[in-house]
Amino acid sequence: xxxxxxxxxxxxxxxxxxxxxxxxxxxxxxxxxxxxxxxxxxxxxxxxxxxxxxxxxxxxxxxxxxxxxxxxxxxxxxxxxxxxxxxxxxxxxxxxxxxxxxxxxxxxxxxxxxxxxxxxxxxxxxxxxxxxxxxxxxxxxxxxxxxxxxxxxxxxxxxxxxxxxxxxxxxxxxxx
Ligand SMILES: [Zn+2]
Ligand SMILES: [Zn+2]
Numbered sequence: 001x002x003x004x005x006x007x008x009x010x011x012x013x014x015x016x017x018x019x020x021x022x023x024x025x026x027x028x029x030x031x032x033x034x035x036x037x038x039x040x041x042x043x044x045x046x047x048x049x050x051x052x053x054x055x056x057x058x059x060x061x062x063x064x065x066x067x068x069x070x071x072x073x074x075x076x077x078x079x080x081x082x083x084x085x086x087x088x089x090x091x092x093x094x095x096x097x098x099x100x101x102x103x104x105x106x107x108x109x110x111x112x113x114x115x116x117x118x119x120x121x122x123x124x125x126x127x128x129x130x131x132x133x134x135x136x137x138x139x140x141x142x143x144x145x146x147x148x149x150x151x152x153x154x155x156x157x158x159x160x161x162x163x164x165x166x167x168x169x170x171x172x173x174x175x176x
Contacts, residue, residue: 001070001085008081011089012128015121018090019114026110034107041111042118049119054167058160075152078131083124093117119163126163150175 023042030038061071074082093113101109126141130148135141144162151159158175161168168174 003081010086022110030107038111042115045115046119
């Protein structure tokens with residue numbers, strides 16, 4: 001939805017704080033012996049995020065009524081503050097982590113939450129930068145900006161991945 005200035009930038013304050021807090025509490029809960037396993041779970045979920053990002057962009061942002069209309073507006077007005085409110089995205093993360101907590105334990109749920117939230121923060125940060133910054137060529141950010149511009153302006157059936165082109169390559173939607 002259309003966000004105000006505070007609404008748009010609040011993700012960049014709330015998510016680092018939430019990740020740091022959950023990370024500290026989760027690691028304490030996991031204990032020294034289980035710390036490597038906890039970090040491994042975070043990394044796996046960070047990787048899993050790139051797949052979620054691809055699926056959300058390809059099938060939700062481009063096909064679900066209302067969300068599709070908002071996303072269409074982002075395609076045209078790339079710098080307007082159309083986005084997901086922090087309370088909503090945080091709520092979705094909580095809905096994923098809570099059942100894991102109930103079925104498993106807090107340490108595992110916190111690791112999953114940290115991994116997915118890190119991925120989400122990486123995604124919204126990269127997406128903001130490629131629309132508002134002018135990265136030097138060649139660089140990781142420049143490559144992502146060029147590929148995302150192809151998705152915005154040339155072919156909206158290609159390059160659904162924002163942080164990487166990995167899943168586009170797997171599913172045949174990569175366009176360089
Ligand atoms: Zn965009
Ligand atoms: Zn799109």
